[in-house]
Amino acid sequence: MSPERRRKAEELAARYPRRQSALIPFLQYCQEQDGFVTRQAIRDGAEMCGLTEAEVESIASFYTLLFRQSVGKHLIQVCRTLSCMLRGAGELQEHIRRRLGVRNGETTPDGLFTYEEVECLAACDRAPCLQHNLMFHYNVTPDEFDRLLETWRASRPAVSLPAE
Amino acid sequence: MTNGRRMVRLTIDGTSLEVPEGTLLVEAAKSIGVHIPVYCYHPKMDPAGLCRICLVEIEKMPKLQIACNTQVAEGMVVHTASSRVAEGRRGVLEFLLLNHPLDCPICDKGGECDLQDFTLTYGPGASRLTEPKLHKPKAVDLGPTIVLDEERCILCRRCTRFDNEITHERRLIVVERGHRSLIGTADGKPYTSYFSGNTTEICPVGALTSKAYRFRSRPWDLSHADSVCTQCSVGCNYRIDSRFGRIMRTYTRENPAVDDGWICDRGRYTFNYLYEPSRLRQPLIAVDGELKAATFDEAIALTAEKLGRAAQARRVGIIGGGRLSDEEAFALQLLARDVLGSDNIDYRASAQKYASPPRYEARLADIDDASLILIFGAVTPEQAPIADLRIRRAVARRHARLLFVGPFVPPAFVPSRHVPYAPGEIAPLMRALADVVHHGREEQGEGFVAEIAQALAQAEKIIAIHNGRDPQAVEALDALLDRLAQYDHPVGVLVVGAAGNARGAEAAGCVPNLGPGYAPLGRTGMTTARMLDAAARGEIDALFIAGANPALTFPDGALVRRALERVEFLAVSEQVMTETAAYADVVFAAASFAEKSGHVTNLEGRQQPFHQAVEPPVQVATDAQILAALAHALGKPWVISAEPAVLFSQLEKMQRPARTRSSRDPLPRPCVDDPVPVPDPASWPDGLTVIPIPHLYAGGGAAAHDPGLAPMRPQPFAVFHPQDAQQRGVADGTRVRLRGPGGEIEVQARTGDHVPPGSVLVLADMPEAPVNKLTNASGYGVACVDAATVTASQELSA
Amino acid sequence: MAPFEPVLTRGLGRLDLTDLSVYEAQGGFGALRKALRDMTPEAVVNEVSASNLRGRGGAGFPTGRKWSFLPNDGRPRYLVCNCDEAEPGTFKDHMLLEQTPFQIIEGLVISAYAIRAERAFMYIRGEFLEGYRIFRRALETARERGYVGPRIAGSDFSLDIVVHRGAGAYICGEETAMLESIEGKRGEPRLKPPFPANAGLYGMPTVVNNVETLCCVPHIVERGAQWFSSIGPPKCPGPKIISVSGHVRKPGNYEVPMGIPAGQLIEEYAGGLEPGRRLKAIQPGGGSSAAIFEEDLDTGLDFDSLAAKGTMLGSGGFVVMDDRTCLVRAALTLVRFFEHESCGQCTPCREGGQWVARMVGRLEAGEGSNADLAILRTLNRTLTGTNLCPLGDSIMPFLSSVLRRFPEEFETHVTQAGCPLAAEQAVAAGAGA
Ligand SMILES: Cc1cc2nc3c(=O)[nH]c(=O)nc-3n(C[C@H](O)[C@H](O)[C@H](O)COP(=O)(O)O)c2cc1C
Numbered sequence A: 001m002s003p004e005r006r007r008k009a010e011e012l013a014a015r016y017p018r019r020q021s022a023l024i025p026f027l028q029y030c031q032e033q034d035g036f037v038t039r040q041a042i043r044d045g046a047e048m049c050g051l052t053e054a055e056v057e058s059i060a061s062f063y064t065l066l067f068r069q070s071v072g073k074h075l076i077q078v079c080r081t082l083s084c085m086l087r088g089a090g091e092l093q094e095h096i097r098r099r100l101g102v103r104n105g106e107t108t109p110d111g112l113f114t115y116e117e118v119e120c121l122a123a124c125d126r127a128p129c130l131q132h133n134l135m136f137h138y139n140v141t142p143d144e145f146d147r148l149l150e151t152w153r154a155s156r157p158a159v160s161l162p163a164e
Numbered sequence B: 001m002t003n004g005r006r007m008v009r010l011t012i013d014g015t016s017l018e019v020p021e022g023t024l025l026v027e028a029a030k031s032i033g034v035h036i037p038v039y040c041y042h043p044k045m046d047p048a049g050l051c052r053i054c055l056v057e058i059e060k061m062p063k064l065q066i067a068c069n070t071q072v073a074e075g076m077v078v079h080t081a082s083s084r085v086a087e088g089r090r091g092v093l094e095f096l097l098l099n100h101p102l103d104c105p106i107c108d109k110g111g112e113c114d115l116q117d118f119t120l121t122y123g124p125g126a127s128r129l130t131e132p133k134l135h136k137p138k139a140v141d142l143g144p145t146i147v148l149d150e151e152r153c154i155l156c157r158r159c160t161r162f163d164n165e166i167t168h169e170r171r172l173i174v175v176e177r178g179h180r181s182l183i184g185t186a187d188g189k190p191y192t193s194y195f196s197g198n199t200t201e202i203c204p205v206g207a208l209t210s211k212a213y214r215f216r217s218r219p220w221d222l223s224h225a226d227s228v229c230t231q232c233s234v235g236c237n238y239r240i241d242s243r244f245g246r247i248m249r250t251y252t253r254e255n256p257a258v259d260d261g262w263i264c265d266r267g268r269y270t271f272n273y274l275y276e277p278s279r280l281r282q283p284l285i286a287v288d289g290e291l292k293a294a295t296f297d298e299a300i301a302l303t304a305e306k307l308g309r310a311a312q313a314r315r316v317g318i319i320g321g322g323r324l325s326d327e328e329a330f331a332l333q334l335l336a337r338d339v340l341g342s343d344n345i346d347y348r349a350s351a352q353k354y355a356s357p358p359r360y361e362a363r364l365a366d367i368d369d370a371s372l373i374l375i376f377g378a379v380t381p382e383q384a385p386i387a388d389l390r391i392r393r394a395v396a397r398r399h400a401r402l403l404f405v406g407p408f409v410p411p412a413f414v415p416s417r418h419v420p421y422a423p424g425e426i427a428p429l430m431r432a433l434a435d436v437v438h439h440g441r442e443e444q445g446e447g448f449v450a451e452i453a454q455a456l457a458q459a460e461k462i463i464a465i466h467n468g469r470d471p472q473a474v475e476a477l478d479a480l481l482d483r484l485a486q487y488d489h490p491v492g493v494l495v496v497g498a499a500g501n502a503r504g505a506e507a508a509g510c511v512p513n514l515g516p517g518y519a520p521l522g523r524t525g526m527t528t529a530r531m532l533d534a535a536a537r538g539e540i541d542a543l544f545i546a547g548a549n550p551a552l553t554f555p556d557g558a559l560v561r562r563a564l565e566r567v568e569f570l571a572v573s574e575q576v577m578t579e580t581a582a583y584a585d586v587v588f589a590a591a592s593f594a595e596k597s598g599h600v601t602n603l604e605g606r607q608q609p610f611h612q613a614v615e616p617p618v619q620v621a622t623d624a625q626i627l628a629a630l631a632h633a634l635g636k637p638w639v640i641s642a643e644p645a646v647l648f649s650q651l652e653k654m655q656r657p658a659r660t661r662s663s664r665d666p667l668p669r670p671c672v673d674d675p676v677p678v679p680d681p682a683s684w685p686d687g688l689t690v691i692p693i694p695h696l697y698a699g700g701g702a703a704a705h706d707p708g709l710a711p712m713r714p715q716p717f718a719v720f721h722p723q724d725a726q727q728r729g730v731a732d733g734t735r736v737r738l739r740g741p742g743g744e745i746e747v748q749a750r751t752g753d754h755v756p757p758g759s760v761l762v763l764a765d766m767p768e769a770p771v772n773k774l775t776n777a778s779g780y781g782v783a784c785v786d787a788a789t790v791t792a793s794q795e796l797s798a
Numbered sequence C: 001m002a003p004f005e006p007v008l009t010r011g012l013g014r015l016d017l018t019d020l021s022v023y024e025a026q027g028g029f030g031a032l033r034k035a036l037r038d039m040t041p042e043a044v045v046n047e048v049s050a051s052n053l054r055g056r057g058g059a060g061f062p063t064g065r066k067w068s069f070l071p072n073d074g075r076p077r078y079l080v081c082n083c084d085e086a087e088p089g090t091f092k093d094h095m096l097l098e099q100t101p102f103q104i105i106e107g108l109v110i111s112a113y114a115i116r117a118e119r120a121f122m123y124i125r126g127e128f129l130e131g132y133r134i135f136r137r138a139l140e141t142a143r144e145r146g147y148v149g150p151r152i153a154g155s156d157f158s159l160d161i162v163v164h165r166g167a168g169a170y171i172c173g174e175e176t177a178m179l180e181s182i183e184g185k186r187g188e189p190r191l192k193p194p195f196p197a198n199a200g201l202y203g204m205p206t207v208v209n210n211v212e213t214l215c216c217v218p219h220i221v222e223r224g225a226q227w228f229s230s231i232g233p234p235k236c237p238g239p240k241i242i243s244v245s246g247h248v249r250k251p252g253n254y255e256v257p258m259g260i261p262a263g264q265l266i267e268e269y270a271g272g273l274e275p276g277r278r279l280k281a282i283q284p285g286g287g288s289s290a291a292i293f294e295e296d297l298d299t300g301l302d303f304d305s306l307a308a309k310g311t312m313l314g315s316g317g318f319v320v321m322d323d324r325t326c327l328v329r330a331a332l333t334l335v336r337f338f339e340h341e342s343c344g345q346c347t348p349c350r351e352g353g354q355w356v357a358r359m360v361g362r363l364e365a366g367e368g369s370n371a372d373l374a375i376l377r378t379l380n381r382t383l384t385g386t387n388l389c390p391l392g393d394s395i396m397p398f399l400s401s402v403l404r405r406f407p408e409e410f411e412t413h414v415t416q417a418g419c420p421l422a423a424e425q426a427v428a429a430g431a432g433a
């Protein structure tokens, strides 16, 4: 484990009565740095908690916000559950898929945009909603999406999965 | 009350019963013969409540409850066969069958599959199961032993829980979640547990199957024989399943006191060597230095003549017994003493000196509630794997402390403490411990003495486990235990045998100074070392070696080779050609344990019967038959019977006094040779102390010839401390030659922190690279890395 | 009766309650001082018990009762605040988190004091990154002011609050899955017994409470159990935030007295339906609840009244569907939700959930059959009540309720091989925003 990671691991572990509690925050931290949970991160997490790599892999694979493959600089997660669906999420999704030329779960060939349809984001009163790099956007119409897309294209966020 | 537990009265399907409180419903029902189906529940593991097939109806509870995690309660009224229960079970089965491939006709589990069985009993009609199946990976290669069919998997997690709760290895996992869940390993790494085969048994469906048994047979075609595994000294009970006289597989046969229902992969998969070309199928006689097929009678006649002649001159020796049955070991010493008139008999063909603790004999089950487990010499995960599971459980589940004393850190899957002690220094440590414990000064003492002494003083029950190699350490341990026992600490000792029936051979009289039942003879024949030495000097003319391979296993390899080369006549009884048999003038083709009946005695002294499963090849004889034939040819047919039952009744009588003696009376000990010092690494240029290490799949006999074990068998390797490796320009994975005063071997180099600097751990008992070329009679050696031979290797360490 | 004044959401939208001084100016942390100064922990528990406060996380379990289950055996105790809000249609905790974090902190500290917890954990849904940041900042401020940390507000009581972020899993809202998740494991519900009160976080006695539940506590301490229990039905009283979404003119969070009739909520708070639209179905208590219909509009929104109607108040996620709604499609989004969020441990939820999602998916795509419908009509018998945790039991209720009420809509999807409403829906899409 790199010294910097070790420091972070210790800092996180100190927050909890037991070290393993810091595993998921630690993987989130690694993911913020590497863009996804790498094999090295799995190893480091195992070392930090006295677990086997297998155990860490099992744990990591459970959570949808821990990615085992790299995602685009822009992670676009659109809600697909009932309230958003009632207010046009389906049309928004179709629009985005067409605009980006990807299917659910895919990344654009330039590696910039990853598109995911996700479950209820607890913003049902401002439907349809989406998250861009975990930041909320509400009442997103197809036109609004196009506008957002332009601003995203113009920006190059350092991380797509912020940890803190 | 029974066992201090309050009794609870309840009713199951109209039958009233009383069981101890805390009993699970599923077990309570079983006790009155009411069958509740289960998939995820396994009596050896914590209830998981996952599969939901065990639903039952409990009066006053609105929902169906699972019987596997519901404890009995006073006055509980349970229905296991109501229509609601039937509907619930049918529902669960329907869900399980939805995506199940229904490929029973080609499934190994067919005929002993719980999914198949419960579907017939409780399942839905096929009508609604028209859903197109979801597909998952099939025939996933999980590792050297196991194939996984994810489509058949019902995610009961027995396998991952076994790997977690029983082996504590934690390498088998569930990845993903929901219906995408799969059983797997980290990053697809092979699943290499020594216990992998058990998962194929506990898997309630045909998801996990063993490569060795895949597509070989159907359960209903198999004949069964109750046997005992003899691959190590634990003596797990198993069943040998055969078809048309050929062994198809082995299967656990639970004995809670010994194996707790598990067997290791070495035991499970070592039987296919019997069907290899290298299996000896008829006796061989050396003609002009080459072994040629001979008849049994020819071999007997020649051997009898040579042994008889040598015996007359008092120049005969017999080695072996540790891999024979109790009856045959008994017969072997009869051959020496009562036929040939010699006490030159010794089962000890390796560095092991003792197989039985003289006092404080422990049972395997004593590990379960030990509070301190002290191990030196023995490497239990490699040498007594199923006993090691008990150790793991005691540590992980009951918070026992695990202390290793010795030169290197052995593999451990549960928290343990390693106390580094150089080879040869264990005895002084034990003495120092005895001293401080005796004087109640636990906190004093040098180095680790204080630490261990305090641990000992605090422990409520102590189990010591060793390998019987260091007589002085064993003696000192006994003194230490005396002190501890004075303070009312229950103490016990287990000696891990180098050969599966070492203890049986010792108890049957295969040592120079003790007869059957440890009866002191008042006279002493030659030990193995002395016989070999005498042979090497031309003072013994004939050697008979039965089921032993000293050429590979005896620590002073140079001596064995000199002896076997020099001795005028050597007869060997074996199942396969071994390093020792290669020197022989006569080789008898011996039957395997599966091909005979008798008893074996495990490391705790438990004498267990085993039954013949298959017939040996026509020209193959049991060792009892060979020994009886020799006695006959030597003119004393009445001395040795070929019948195990006859031999056993004779032996049993002679063993009775030792069995019934008071526990205060120490057992007499086998005589041992004078200690030989551990070679000084400074005595050799750039020398490193050679420490042989055991491996479950090492060995020159069956293990070397069994195709089933081949994928698991390690390459010969040596592990260096990283510093030593660097100094010598040795990198992980390179091939190096280790050279010592007695010879040299080529191994693959590895590095590891668990090796003490200045030492090298070398895999023992590998015919390709016999470590006994480097070691002396102390069991340790000295060697340097032959710089010229360091070459990069393609095969990186696993 | 005096008109209902918002309690939990007072000032929201007008005031910046993420500013501690604003919160204090409103009387914030007064209850905390009062509890620590004037009340024993038992007195706080008694007051909460007397208030009849019932958990706002979904199950409606009496909070005081839950607190009194903790064994008195000297082991450390933990309090966990459940802010994993992911129940479809529910967005109240999200709002409380982002807009009034100090109220949560105050509730946490008082409740921890009441149960003598050694440490408190704030479990925040992974997706709520902004809320997480807001809460962390608020916690820092509260710590600086001595409301959290050692010797709080000059008392002998000390408490550390650990903020823990989730990582994407609805099931972690289930309390035992949450404990597993805080322990750094897969968020899989535990087999019960043992219950968290006995063996919870790290095996210690633990209470898990919802954000809104904890937010009620300072008000009960401040204004008394009697005041609280006088709001709404006595057996489940108090203010309640209902998250209204779907086809109403003014979706949003509305704090109402418990027991308010559904129709009144729609008309008086949520602006009613769009002109010309007719109500088709309401999901009154999150994605796990069975639907109610036109004829149920006078049903009071409280745990008992909705239970009597065969559904539940749950988390208070109130989703309104008007006559444009294709109920097959509505049901599909929900069963797909449960399929996606099943942890996969137990058979019915894992396999059954996936089966149901496939069947409803087929129906929605016009590829369903009458056999599918026949199976769907029976599955609530084997799929509900047989699971390890309530998630699996949540798959069928909405689907069964709409299938029972509007069978022809489902049948038409089979006979017409598609949705009869499709054309109109396209029109509705524009009105969505
Ligand atoms: C699948 C599932 C998801 C849940 N999600 C939440 C949630 O997001 N927030 C919450 O407070 N309770 C949730 N609960 C309820 C909790 O298990 C628990 O009952 C609640 O947090 C207790 O708090 P309360 O007594 O204050 O309501 C969920 C339960 C289940 C079965």
Ligand code: SF4
Residues within 6 Å of the ligand: C171, C189, C341, C342, C343, C344, C345, C346, C347, C349, C350, C387, C388, C389, C390, C391, C392, C393
């Ligand atoms: S009901 Fe579903 S979510 Fe709950 S334990 Fe079972 S599989 Fe997991």
Ligand code: FES
Residues within 6 Å of the ligand: B037, B038, B039, B040, B041, B048, B049, B050, B051, B052, B053, B054, B055, B066, B067, B068, B069
């Ligand atoms: S055996 Fe009871 S749930 Fe599996």
